[in-house]
Amino acid sequence: MSDVLDAGVHWHTEPDRIEVDGADIAYRRDGSGEPVLFFHGHWLTRCWSPLHAAIAERADLIAPEAPGFGDTPCPPWVTGRDDVVLLYRGLLDALGLDSVHVAGYGLGGWLAADFAVFNPHRVRSLSLLAPYGLRVPGRPIADVFIMNPADYDDMYFNGDPVEGAVPGPGTPAQGGAEGFAARYGDMGAAARLIWDFRYDLKLEHRLPRLGLPALVVAGEDDRIVPAEHPARWGELLGTGVQNVPGGHAFPIQRPDETAALITTFVSGVSHG
Amino acid sequence: MANRLQFHVFHLMPYPFIPPGEDLESTWVTLPNTYFEPQVAHRLYTDNLEQLIACERLGFDGIIVNEHHQNAFGTINAPNVWAAYLAARTSRIRIGVIGNALPLHQNPLRVAEEIAMLDIVSGGRIISGHVRGMGAEYHSSGMNPTTSKARFWEAHDLIVKAWTEPGPFAWQGEHYDIEHVNPWPRPLQDPHPPVWMPGTGSTDTIDEVAKRRFSYMQTTTSNWVTKKSFALFREICRDKYGYEPDPAQLGRVIPTYVAETDEQARREFMPHVMWFFRTGLKIPMHHLMPPGYNTADSILRTIKGRQAAGVKDFWEMSYDELIDQGYIVVGSPQTVIEKYEQMIEEYGLGMAISAGGPLGSMPHWMVMKNLQIMAEEVVPHFREPDGRPDHLRAARPAPETNAEMAALHGAPKLPPVVRLADGRDLPTPVGHIPEVAAGADTSPPARRP
Numbered sequence: 001m002s003d004v005l006d007a008g009v010h011w012h013t014e015p016d017r018i019e020v021d022g023a024d025i026a027y028r029r030d031g032s033g034e035p036v037l038f039f040h041g042h043w044l045t046r047c048w049s050p051l052h053a054a055i056a057e058r059a060d061l062i063a064p065e066a067p068g069f070g071d072t073p074c075p076p077w078v079t080g081r082d083d084v085v086l087l088y089r090g091l092l093d094a095l096g097l098d099s100v101h102v103a104g105y106g107l108g109g110w111l112a113a114d115f116a117v118f119n120p121h122r123v124r125s126l127s128l129l130a131p132y133g134l135r136v137p138g139r140p141i142a143d144v145f146i147m148n149p150a151d152y153d154d155m156y157f158n159g160d161p162v163e164g165a166v167p168g169p170g171t172p173a174q175g176g177a178e179g180f181a182a183r184y185g186d187m188g189a190a191a192r193l194i195w196d197f198r199y200d201l202k203l204e205h206r207l208p209r210l211g212l213p214a215l216v217v218a219g220e221d222d223r224i225v226p227a228e229h230p231a232r233w234g235e236l237l238g239t240g241v242q243n244v245p246g247g248h249a250f251p252i253q254r255p256d257e258t259a260a261l262i263t264t265f266v267s268g269v270s271h272g
Numbered sequence: 273m274a275n276r277l278q279f280h281v282f283h284l285m286p287y288p289f290i291p292p293g294e295d296l297e298s299t300w301v302t303l304p305n306t307y308f309e310p311q312v313a314h315r316l317y318t319d320n321l322e323q324l325i326a327c328e329r330l331g332f333d334g335i336i337v338n339e340h341h342q343n344a345f346g347t348i349n350a351p352n353v354w355a356a357y358l359a360a361r362t363s364r365i366r367i368g369v370i371g372n373a374l375p376l377h378q379n380p381l382r383v384a385e386e387i388a389m390l391d392i393v394s395g396g397r398i399i400s401g402h403v404r405g406m407g408a409e410y411h412s413s414g415m416n417p418t419t420s421k422a423r424f425w426e427a428h429d430l431i432v433k434a435w436t437e438p439g440p441f442a443w444q445g446e447h448y449d450i451e452h453v454n455p456w457p458r459p460l461q462d463p464h465p466p467v468w469m470p471g472t473g474s475t476d477t478i479d480e481v482a483k484r485r486f487s488y489m490q491t492t493t494s495n496w497v498t499k500k501s502f503a504l505f506r507e508i509c510r511d512k513y514g515y516e517p518d519p520a521q522l523g524r525v526i527p528t529y530v531a532e533t534d535e536q537a538r539r540e541f542m543p544h545v546m547w548f549f550r551t552g553l554k555i556p557m558h559h560l561m562p563p564g565y566n567t568a569d570s571i572l573r574t575i576k577g578r579q580a581a582g583v584k585d586f587w588e589m590s591y592d593e594l595i596d597q598g599y600i601v602v603g604s605p606q607t608v609i610e611k612y613e614q615m616i617e618e619y620g621l622g623m624a625i626s627a628g629g630p631l632g633s634m635p636h637w638m639v640m641k642n643l644q645i646m647a648e649e650v651v652p653h654f655r656e657p658d659g660r661p662d663h664l665r666a667a668r669p670a671p672e673t674n675a676e677m678a679a680l681h682g683a684p685k686l687p688p689v690v691r692l693a694d695g696r697d698l699p700t701p702v703g704h705i706p707e708v709a710a711g712a713d714t715s716p717p718a719r720r721p
Binding site (some may be wrong): 143145146147148149177178180181182184186187188189190191192195196 | 297301302411414416417418555558559561562563564565566567568569571572573576579
């Protein structure tokens with residue numbers, strides 16, 4: 001294991017591991033009830049955050065780490081989102097789960113949508129938190145790949161940071177070389193999946209044909225994902241947008257409120 | 273007979289008319305291009321090009337341009353265009369494009385073609401540098417930093433194969449799939465133009481360059497980092513690849529300023545050096561290192577290594593630190609000669625790059641002064657008694673005149689011809705002469721009765 005992986009991360013927990021299609025997938029799981037598969041975005045790996053904990057109070061939460069992120073090494077053949085989606089399907093097989101509720105945050109929301117597009121029969125419902133993946137002309141998602149870490153508090157938390165939520169904030173000198181390198185590694189894994197195009201125009205055609213129960217949640221004042229994005233997701237999926245106070249980091253700023261939206265939705269879907 | 277040290281003049285063509293680095297987040301990527309005044313740049317570029325052209329008459333070994341994008345530090349985004357201009361305005365001096373940033377381009381064959389074209393038109397004077405491009409340029413181009421290293425090596429291998437193996441052939445790689453590789457023209461130099469690769473001292477890069485027997489060019493670093501890199505290069509050449517490297521495989525970018533006295537040189541160089549390091553190189557980590565440009569492990573090693581060695585960012589260094597740690601050389605001719613002698617003795621320097629000439633915001637007159645004193649009072653010390661650069665003693669790869677061409681080569685192997693209806697081939701150079709073409713039926717085969 002590299003030095004990078006043990007970087008001091010808030011809410012850090014040791015993951016479980018499972019082999020899927022020859023890949024060594026790290027995942028965390030807790031709770032009971034309806035199974036919810038949760039996909040992280042370009043940050044918040046290596047941890048069981050208050051959001052995870054709050055969802056796990058009312059559901060069986062399974063949170064894998066995608067190849068190259070957190071504690072999951074990247075096999076050389078993983079070069080795109082399709083590879084990740086296939087691995088996640090393999091994960092369900094390996095865990096003996098036929099179908100699950102799928103949720104995702106940011107890039108994870110995009111992966112959740114991809115997962116549903118290609119495996120609709122394995123998805124009971126879709127919960128998307130500030131999802132990436134669409135192009136809204138004139139309203140691009142902020143370029144997190146070039147963002148100055150000194151601006152994270154402002155851009156993610158709207159000036160109201162949650163202590164310790166971002167590993168290695170600022171320069172290496174401020175946050176520690178390990179934390180900085182860990183975040184750099186996660187960002188590199190995200191860039192592998194979405195650098196070339198920060199959106200997938202095919203979603204415009206695919207999402208309306210999904211026919212799955214969907215929940216779209218947005219931060220009230222998200223400075224990373226402009227409000228037009230969740231609004232468009234809502235239109236394409238035939239649902240509205242639920243707002244949670246806070247910025248892009250709303251799932252960390254308001255974990256209980258965010259979790260309640262998801263678990264209430266999941267429970268509604270499963271009890272018809 | 274070869275000189276002890278080569279001197280190459282490197283132009284980045286900076287655009288220095290911007291606010292101080294302290295007031296800027298970066299001089300790369302996000303610095304608004306409204307600071308760029310085209311009328312000012314017209315004069316600036318004309319001066320820049322004249323400086324490089326003058327180097328031939330002054331007696332330098334080479335003149336070098338490079339590729340950078342969307343910044344004020346170095347504004348040459350299309351170095352092959354500049355090289356074409358320099359080729360037209362000079363006749364014997366070597367011209368380096370150090371280098372083309374291979375992964376920033378969709379089709380590496382474009383680089384193979386342009387360098388071959390330049391090599392032909394310049395009479396075999398081109399040095400082809402191959403680089404990855406600065407991390408910042410991935411933000412500026414949309415190209416993917418996470419595959420850049422792999423694309424770099426594949427592009428490089430494709431280019432060298434395109435220059436050296438008869439086409440057409442198919443290239444089916446991980447990143448490039450080109451079914452018909454068959455570039456016209458092929459380069460003049462045999463087997464291909466010399467290849468230089470720059471590096472900051474990483475073992476991977478040094479190993480790859482040593483393996484291919486190319487020239488390694490250490491970018492702006494301190495004396496001790498250069499010494500370490502060169503020692504590693506020699507060790508890898510000897511122990512892993514079983515050969516003794518030629519001195520011309522060991523180059524170093526070492527910005528140099530020479531004037532009448534040590535004091536005068538220090539005075540004149542100071543503001544322009546400080547502009548170069550404080551403002552030109554003001555590039556924060558989040559611009560310099562896009563995600564995936566390096567691995568997390570290698571970035572961790574680099575950060576820890578820099579912390580342990582107390583390496584500062586360029587813009588945090590003082591003039592004295594830059595001089596004392598050997599990032600730059602400044603002084604009287606005697607002082608500069610001594611510093612170069614030390615570099616030859618301590619680590620076998622074979623090529624001094626940026627050795628005299630422009631740096632940062634230096635005005636034209638000062639560049640010309642630096643070049644002239646360098647050429648007349650420093651360079652001859654490292655030359656054979658004839659004082660000439662090596663290239664003036666070497667055989668030219670192509671005849672320079674039509675008469676020489678005719679005497680040495682005769683006619684091209686095949687004359688251009690038109691096949692006639694009667695099966696004869698009419699040579700087109702004389703095909704218009706009635707006595708030769710008499711009665712020739714030149715109608716296309718399809719229309720012949």
